[in-house]
Amino acid sequence: MNINEVSQLINGKKGINQKSNKSKQKLENRNSIISFLRKNQECMLVIVGIIIILIIFLVIYIIFNTIKNNPMNIYLNLLEKNPYPQILKSNDSNRYDKSLLDEKKICSQNKKFAILRRTNCQACGLFSYYIVHIGCIINFLQQGYIPILEVSSFSNVFTGNNIMQKNPWEEFFNQPCGYTFEKVVNMKNVKIFECQCVGHMPDEKTIYSNKIMLDYHHQIQEKYMSVKNIIYKEAEKIWKKLFGESKNVLGILLRGTDYTALKPFEHAKPPSVERALSDTIKMNNKNNYDFIFLGTEDNKIRDNFIKKFGDKLKYLLPKKQVLYDYEDQNYLTYNSKVYGNMDFMKTYLLTVVILSKCLDIISARTSGAAGVFILSKGFRNSLVYYIGDYKADFYFNE
Numbered sequence: 559m560n561i562n563e564v565s566q567l568i569n570g571k572k573g574i575n576q577k578s579n580k581s582k583q584k585l586e587n588r589n590s591i592i593s594f595l596r597k598n599q600e601c602m603l604v605i606v607g608i609i610i611i612l613i614i615f616l617v618i619y620i621i622f623n624t625i626k627n628n629p630m631n632i633y634l635n636l637l638e639k640n641p642y643p644q645i646l647k648s649n650d651s652n653r654y655d656k657s658l659l660d661e662k663k664i665c666s667q668n669k670k671f672a673i674l675r676r677t678n679c680q681a682c683g684l685f686s687y688y689i690v691h692i693g694c695i696i697n698f699l700q701q702g703y704i705p706i707l708e709v710s711s712f713s714n715v716f717t718g719n720n721i722m723q724k725n726p727w728e729e730f731f732n733q734p735c736g737y738t739f740e741k742v743v744n745m746k747n748v749k750i751f752e753c754q755c756v757g758h759m760p761d762e763k764t765i766y767s768n769k770i771m772l773d774y775h776h777q778i779q780e781k782y783m784s785v786k787n788i789i790y791k792e793a794e795k796i797w798k799k800l801f802g803e804s805k806n807v808l809g810i811l812l813r814g815t816d817y818t819a820l821k822p823f824e825h826a827k828p829p830s831v832e833r834a835l836s837d838t839i840k841m842n843n844k845n846n847y848d849f850i851f852l853g854t855e856d857n858k859i860r861d862n863f864i865k866k867f868g869d870k871l872k873y874l875l876p877k878k879q880v881l882y883d884y885e886d887q888n889y890l891t892y893n894s895k896v897y898g899n900m901d902f903m904k905t906y907l908l909t910v911v912i913l914s915k916c917l918d919i920i921s922a923r924t925s926g927a928a929g930v931f932i933l934s935k936g937f938r939n940s941l942v943y944y945i946g947d948y949k950a951d952f953y954f955n956e
Contacts, residue, residue, distance in 0.1 A: 653758055654774045658699050661781040665704065665735035671742045672703040674753035677712045681889040684715065684903050685910070685925035687727075688783075692775055692932075693759025695734060695782050698751070704735050706742045707753070707783075718898020726900060730789060730907055734782040762928040763826065766921075766942040775932050785911060785933070789904075793911040800872045800912075804848040808841060809916030810834070810863070813924050814856025821948040826923035829943045831862050837920055837941060839866070845939075851916060853909040853926070874909045 658664055674694050676687060691707050698705040709716045709727045716726040725739040733739070742748055760775045761768070801807055813828050829837075838850065852863050852873045863871050896902050910926055913919065914933035920941045921927040927942065 652700065654770060655696065655700055658696060659777055659781065661735075664699055668699065668702050668704045668735070669747065670703045671737070671745055671748040672698050672705045673708050673739070673742065673748060673750045674698070674705050675708050675712060675750065676714075676753040678752070678754070680713050680715075682715065683925065684906055685929040687715075688929050689760045689762060689925055689932075690753060690755055692778055692783060693756045694753040696758035696778060697756050699734070699782070703749075704737060704742075706733055706737060706739055707731075708739055710739070715897060716900065716903060720898065726903075729900070730786055730904070732784050732786060760928050760932060762925050763923060763947075765928050766923075766931055766940065772931060776935075779932055785907070789907060789911065793908050793915075796874065796908060797912060797915065800851070801849050805917055806845075806848040807916045808838070808845070808847045808850045809853070809913040809919045809921075809930070810838060810850060811853045811910075811913055811919070811921040811924070811927050811930060812856070812859050813922055813926075814854060814859050824947050824949065826943075826947055827945040828922040828924075829945060831859055833943075834859075834920065835862060835866060838863070841918065841920065841939070841941070842867075845918065847917075851912060853913050874912065875905055 674691070676682070676690060679686065682690075687709070694707075695705050707727050708725055710722040710725045713719045716722075727733075728738060760771060765771050765775070812831075812834055814831075818828065841847075842850065847870075850863070850867055850871050852860060852871055853875075854860055854873075855875065860873060906926070910929050911933060913921075913930045917937070918939040919930065919934075919937045921930065922943050931940075
C-alpha cells in the first residue's frame with residue numbers, strides 16, 4: 559500500500575467520523591426538543607389554544623365589521639329610522655328646464671343627496687320605472703338634490719320578493735353625476751324619498767309626436783340616466799350577428815299577453831295582429847327592408863310574423879321566455895318567468911336598444927315604446943298606433 563492510498567484511507571475514516579458526529583448531534587438536538595415539549599406539554603397547549611382563540615375573535619371582528627359597514631345594511635338601518643320616505647312636491651310649471659342640460663354645473667352645485675324608491679307599483683315593468691325615474695330625476699335636480707335611483711330593498715320586477723345586496727338598477731343604467739348607491743348611502747347629507755309619477759316624466763301617450771318633449775328627455779337620459787356602455791356593446795354584437803352591416807332594418811314593437819287579456823285601465827289598446835301585419839307588409843313593400851326586427855313577449859304574435867316573413871324576421875327573446883296562451887289573472891310582471899328575472903329584464907332592454915337603432919319603426923303605445931323613442935336619435939319613418947285606451951276609448955275609434 560503506497561502513501562497516497564494510506565492518506566485516502568485516513569481521510570475516508572475522518573469523513574465517516576465527521577458524518578457520524580453530525581448525525582449524533584442532530585439526534586441529540588431532536589431528543590432535547592422532544593424532551594422540552596414533553597416537559598412543557600401543558601404550557602404549549604395553552605399557548606396554541608390562546609392563538610386559536612385570538613384567530614377566531616379576529617375572524618368574528620372582520621365579519622362583524624364587514625356586515626356592519628355593508629352599504630345595504632347601513633341603508634336598511636336608515637329605512638328603519640325612516641319607515642315612511644318623504645315625498646317631494648313637483649314644480650310642474652317648468653317641465654323643460656333647460657338649465658339642467660348643463661350637467662357639469664348642476665352636478666357641482668347640487669350638494670344634497672336623495673335616494674329614490676318607487677315602492678307603490680310592484681306590478682310595474684322595466685320601462686314604467688324608466689319613464690317615472692326620468693321625471694323624478696328632473697324634479698329632484700331642480701330642487702338642489704342629486705338623485706340616486708334604488709330598486710334593491712323592496713318587492714319589484716327586478717328583485718322579486720328579495721332584498722338584493724347590490725342595486726339591480728345599476729346593472730343597466732348609470733346614476734346621475736357619476737355617483738352610485740354604495741357611495742351615497744354612507745354620506746351624512748342623504749335623505750330617502752318616494753319616487754312618484756310627476757309632471758316632468760315623459761308622456762307615453764304623446765311623446766312620439768311631441769318633438770320638444772322627445773328631444774328634452776333624450777338629452778336628460780343621456781346626461782343623467784344613460785344605458786350602461788356594456789349593454790350598448792352587447793347590443794352592437796347582437797346587431798352584427800342578426801343583420802351584419804345592414805342598416806336597412808324595420809323595427810316592430812307589439813305587446814300581447816296581459817295587455818290583451820287583462821285590458822289594464824287607461825293603458826293604450828294595442829293593434830290587432832292582423833292590422834300590425836298588414837301595415838308591416840305595406841311598409842316592407844314600399845321600402846324593401848333587408849330585415850324586420852320584432853320585439854314581443856307574445857309567441858302568437860311572433861308565430862304570425864314568422865309565417866309571413868320567414869328568415870327575414872329576426873327577434874331576441876328566446877323561446878323559453880315568450881308566452882303562448884296567457885291565462886294568468888295577474889299582470890305579466892308577476893309571472894314566474896318575469897318577476898325578479900334579471901335575465902328577462904336584460905333581454906327586454908337589449909330589444910329596446912336594438913329597436914332604437916332601426917331605420918323605421920312600427921309600434922303600439924307602451925312604456926317600452928316611449929323608451930325606444932327616447933333612446934333613439936330619430937327614425938326615418940314611424941307608425942305609432944293611436945287606437946284608444948282601455949275603459950277610456952272615447953278619444954279614438956279604430
